[in-house]
Amino acid sequence: MSLLERTVPMPSFLKQVRIPALLLLGLLLLGVAAVATSIGAVSIPLTGIIGADLTDQQMAVLSSIRLPRVLLAIIVGSALAVSGAAMQGLFRNPLADPGLIGIATSAALAVAIVIVLAGPITGYFGLYAMSIAAFVGALVACFVIFRFAKLTGTFSVTYMLLTGIAINAMSAAGVGFLTFLSDDQQLRTLTFWTMGSLGGALWVSVIVVTTIIVPSGLILIRNARELNVLLLGENEAQYLGVDVERLKRTIVICTALSVGAAISVSGIIGFIGLVVPHLVRLTLGPDHRLLIPASAFLGAIMLLLADTVARTIVVPAEMPVGILTSMIGGPFFLWLLIKQYSGRFGL
Numbered sequence: 580m581s582l583l584e585r586t587v588p589m590p591s592f593l594k595q596v597r598i599p600a601l602l603l604l605g606l607l608l609l610g611v612a613a614v615a616t617s618i619g620a621v622s623i624p625l626t627g628i629i630g631a632d633l634t635d636q637q638m639a640v641l642s643s644i645r646l647p648r649v650l651l652a653i654i655v656g657s658a659l660a661v662s663g664a665a666m667q668g669l670f671r672n673p674l675a676d677p678g679l680i681g682i683a684t685s686a687a688l689a690v691a692i693v694i695v696l697a698g699p700i701t702g703y704f705g706l707y708a709m710s711i712a713a714f715v716g717a718l719v720a721c722f723v724i725f726r727f728a729k730l731t732g733t734f735s736v737t738y739m740l741l742t743g744i745a746i747n748a749m750s751a752a753g754v755g756f757l758t759f760l761s762d763d764q765q766l767r768t769l770t771f772w773t774m775g776s777l778g779g780a781l782w783v784s785v786i787v788v789t790t791i792i793v794p795s796g797l798i799l800i801r802n803a804r805e806l807n808v809l810l811l812g813e814n815e816a817q818y819l820g821v822d823v824e825r826l827k828r829t830i831v832i833c834t835a836l837s838v839g840a841a842i843s844v845s846g847i848i849g850f851i852g853l854v855v856p857h858l859v860r861l862t863l864g865p866d867h868r869l870l871i872p873a874s875a876f877l878g879a880i881m882l883l884l885a886d887t888v889a890r891t892i893v894v895p896a897e898m899p900v901g902i903l904t905s906m907i908g909g910p911f912f913l914w915l916l917i918k919q920y921s922g923r924f925g926l
Contacts, residue, residue: 597869604876611880612653615887616645620894648780651788652886653879655777655845658792658837660878663852664859664871665799668806669830670736673860676853677838680724680739680831681746682717686842687773688750689716691757694769709772710784710843717839720746724831734827775848775901777886784844791840795833796875802829803867810865848901850908851878857915 617623621640623633633641659677667675677683689712697708723746728739754769761769805826808816813823842848855878856870863869882900885907889900 596863600863600869601872601876604873604880608653608876608880608883611883611887612649615652615883616641616649618887619645619891644780647782647785648777648886648890649883650785651777651780651844652883654785654789654792655841655848656851656878656880656882657796657875658788658841658878659848659851659882660855660874661796661799661871662834662837662841663878664856664867664874665802665806665830665834666852667856668809668867668870669827670740671810673857674853677834678747678849678852680743680835681720681750682835682838683842683847684747684750684754685720686713686716686839687847688753688757689713689719690772691754691769694765694772695757695761707784713843714839717835717842720750721831721835721839724835725828728827728831734824736827739827739831771899772846773901774899775846775904776889776897776899777845778890778897779844788840788844792837795837796871798829798833800868800871802826803871806830806867846899846901848882849905850912851882851904854908854912854915855881857912861915 613625617625619640621637623637623641623645662677663675666677666679667673669675670679690709693708693712724739724742725734727742728734728736730738754773758766758769805816805821808819808821809823809826811819816826817823838852856874859870859873859877863873882904885903886900889898889903892898
């Protein structure tokens with residue numbers, strides 16, 4: 580057993596609640612996924628999901644539209660929530676968010692460049708042009724963050740945050756300028772992408788983002804113990820045997836890959852990465868060994884519920900899911916803050 584394992588053992592309380600809590604969240608996710616698969620413009624009976632007879636129309640909707648969308652919501656929601664939990668642990672701040680380091684706005688800028696400057700792209704590549712652009716934009720942001728974060732010779736969280744603020748500002752300015760140059764169709768496309776939507780879910784996109792997001796999430800879970808120690812401070816974590824520089828690089832790379840892959844297929848969806856880890860922390864505690872996997876389940880559940888409501892509330896039209904998550908997440912997060920700090924500030 581390593582020094583880290585002897586110094587930071589898993590509390591008996593966590594051992595007792597970890598499996599039941601994750602099992603409960605897993606069962607809840609399965610139930611929500613079944614309901615989300617069954618309801619929509621074309622109703623599919625729950626028995627049809629497990630092999631009962633379906634009409635040709637129902638089978639086509641289930642296999643080509645409903646299932647890819649449900650699975651994509653699960654993958655994207657998990658990625659955003661896990662990335663948020665990891666970033667909050669890295670910054671040692673429960674109000675941190677993956678958007679702090681400029682990944683989302685860089686992806687938005689790359690998409691805006693493709694939409695406005697590249698013009699219509701035909702063929703097979705055109706189907707994934709915006710997704711590829713968003714992912715490349717996220718990777719470029721990650722590269723810039725790494726270069727500036729190591730200006731002091733070590734991987735500085737402060738420099739990373741300041742770089743993220745600068746990237747956010749420049750990317751937002753670039754998106755604004757391209758919006759000014761765009762015509763009506765380009766403006767409509769860009770606006771709907773930045774609102775976030777899972778309407779373009781395809782099996783290919785589900786498979787591609789899964790191969791990126793799942794390994795990144797597993798790596799983050801494996802570093803949960805080190806994130807716990809990092810809460811004590813960087814010097815203390817280093818003394819206890821944590822390679823702090825390696826941990827910072829790992830967290831940022833995995834977060835950038837997960838968020839970049841997620842927003843490349845869904846657009847920008849706010850508040851999942853901020854609210855979900857905070858809610859799990861309030862109910863199950865701050866231990867990342869439970870916080871990160873629980874956030875994955877709850878993030879998937881919340882985005883799946885939001886997407887189901889977004890595609891059914893205004894049938895036959897469809898509300899962008901990013902609007903719904905912001906409309907619900909903003910007031911809900913303010914309520915959490917008031918509840919948590921009301922006694923401290925006399926509110």
